[in-house]
């Protein structure tokens with residue numbers, strides 16, 4: 113994956129894919145001082161591109177560093193990468209981090225802030241499971257309190273528990289894991305937000321301690337446009353049994369139906385299919 117042809121944008125210029133390297137004493141590698149974005153380009157246009165660039169800058173600010181590029185410059189970098197690699201449909205990964213420098217301890221004010229943009233071709237996040245309904249495990253790890261970690265930052269450090277949860281789920285034959293939060297409420301999957309349907313109304317966990325995804329916000333607006341009632345609220349695990357349909361939202365996941373969470377089953381119903389189709393149309397509109 114690292115030794116291949118292609119171009120990556122690194123600190124202001126396009127470099128050869130195989131030469132886009134950092135030093136082993138990079139602060140981010142030791143202390144997770146890193147933030148990133150995941151975006152999808154459809155037919156040459158990155159969906160909600162500026163919102164992603166803005167979130168990258170905000171995530172960095174939440175981790176107490178400033179990205180030395182404006183939203184406009186980040187936009188230009190992303191499109192430069194897509195053009196250099198000749199892609200119109202691709203996943204885009206922007207990344208900013210504290211580099212190597214005089215500060216080798218926890219503090220890193222004097223180390224340079226660095227940034228990269230890479231892209232690659234990435235099909236369905238859940239593979240064949242996508243329209244059949246993904247199977248989710250229930251994670252033992254909990255989303256932390258916003259007093260413990262900056263939960264609205266898309267920060268690398270917050271993904272440690274996601275990776276552990278996803279590995280445990282895959283070892284049990286599941287595609288992903290549903291995580292509860294520090295209070296025990298239903299929160300999100302390891303890289304996607306969750307929606308549930310009951311009696312024709314939609315319920316989604318209140319994003320008060322996990323990422324309020326750009327796809328989540330898009331889908332909520334879409335549902336309201338369709339005249340549906342959406343409840344953003346705390347959801348107890350006991351309620352899972354009563355929900356009829358369930359889907360995941362995320363840039364990589366798009367709208368993916370869920371067929372099973374632990375011992376609870378859901379149907380890939382008409383509303384789930386309609387939302388998935390409407391989202392597919394919207395991202396290419």
Ligand code: PMP
Pocket residue numbers: 150266274300301302303304305322323324325326327328361362363364
């Ligand atoms: N939660 C987590 C933990 C994620 O990694 C993602 C993917 N960025 C999401 C939710 C969904 O966010 P978005 O819709 O902005 O991609």
